[in-house]
Amino acid sequence: MGPKQHVLVVDDENNILSSLRRALQIEGFQVTVADGGEAALEAVEKGAVDLVLLDVAMPDIDGIEVLRRIKAKAPDQPVVMMSGHSTIETAVQATKLGAFDFIEKPLASERLLLTIRNALDSGRLRRENAELRRLQLGEMVGRSEAIKQIEQTIAKAAPTSGRVLITGPNGTGKELVARSLHVNSQRAEGPFIKVNCAAIAHDLIESELFGHEKGAFTGAANRRIGKFEQAHGGTLFLDEIGDMSLAAQAKVLRVLQEGELERVGGAETIIVDVRVIAATNKDLFAEIAAGRFREDLYYRLNVVPIALPALSERREDIPELVAHFLRQTSESHGRRPKQIEQSALTLLMQQPWPGNIRELRNVVERLVILVESPTIAAEHIVELLNVPSAVPVRRAAGELPLRDVVMAAEREAILAALERHEGQVAKAAAQLGLERSHLYKKMKILGIDRS
Secondary structure (H helix, E strand, O other): OOOOOEEEEEOOOOHHHHHHHHHHHHHEEEEEEEEOHHOOOOOOHOOOOEEEEEOOOOOOOOOOHHHHHHHHHOOOOOOOEEOOOOOHHHHHHHHOOOOOOEEEEEOOOOHHHHHHHHHHHHHHHHHHHHHHHHHOOOOOOOOOOOHHHHHHHHHHHOOOOEEHHHHHHOOOOHHHHHHHHHOOOOOOOOOOOOEEHHHHOOOHHHHHHHHHHOOOOOOOOOOOOOOOOOOOOOOOEEEEEHHHHHHHHHHHHHHHHEEEEOOOOOOOOEEOOEEEEEEEEEHHHHHHOOOOHHHHHHHHHHHHHOOOHHHHHHHHHHHHHHHHHHHHHHHHHOOOOOOEEHHHHHHHHHOOOHHHHHHHHHHHHHHHOOOOEEEHHHHHHHHHHHHOOOOOOOOOOOOHHHHHHHHHOOOOOOOOHHHHHHHHHHHHHHOOOOHHHHHHHHHHHHHOOOO
């Protein structure tokens, strides 16, 4: 049996809160009550609410304004409005603002339960569709400011024809960003063609990109259509472009400038309509200074720059990435999804991750395969990665930056306080000497699940 679905009931009348709480708990729901708009917004901000059952007439903030604020922050949050003094205008306004339904008091139990279940089903489908869309758009998992900025840049650049240069260390997801740009573009129905410039011999890269005619060189037994032609009407992703030969760079520059090419050994001019997205893990300014990369090509490619951070620069995303990879790899191996202890997540957040997201995914997959218990514990991480079970206060020079040691210590202190007070944030905040709102922010930054 899965976890209970969580319903937040908002009303300023205590008898209604009590009766609805009892009725919904009997039906198997987890229920939280709020006696006004401010309390409702605070409860939604804490997260893990599957449905809001919201009264319209309340003294502090009316339900329509609460609905407006909820939808501004969480557009997919299902909300059902209820009122004893409803009007058609109020119902229409609530629907326009995104309410799933509007029901009148006194509440008929059968109608109420049917509406709640329909709203929950609708919310579940919306989340599943969002997850599928996120997978299609490149698995941009995370809530860090760095990821938010990248998503904003993708949203702005994708619908245009502007070229994009993606930079960042290996394993940070450059191809995923490229695919996201393509899927969100006006060329989404066209082909997405990838070329790994580092994996092709220098004497073959021109044939790979531009094609060749039969007999153009020894071994050219047939005509070959190059990647630029294959990508006509779509997107060409030039991965590791910093490894491309200067001769090939010159020809790529011509295609970008003129929109035309000639196959190797051919005389026919071929018109191509291709959006080029390039990526590299190299410092192209250093390559330009060393004479290994053309400056004019760099500026042609770098219309919209997107720099991907190393995983060590966005550690707050590791818990969400781990949860995502646990679901993904468990499904691919036919296993039931495993849980992971907070202490194990803290250890994962302390690691340097030189292989970035790709390395993290491999480690999670190894844990799914090798750990027999349904829960991954800290000792599994220690054994698998051969790391200390905790970060000592003093580290050898060059191991972890001070901010990472501080982050790990803060995370453990917050988790200990929450455990001591059975998840009650207000009491944990008092023990830690923090304002409750500040503790919530800390928990979000440190990847601590508020539920």
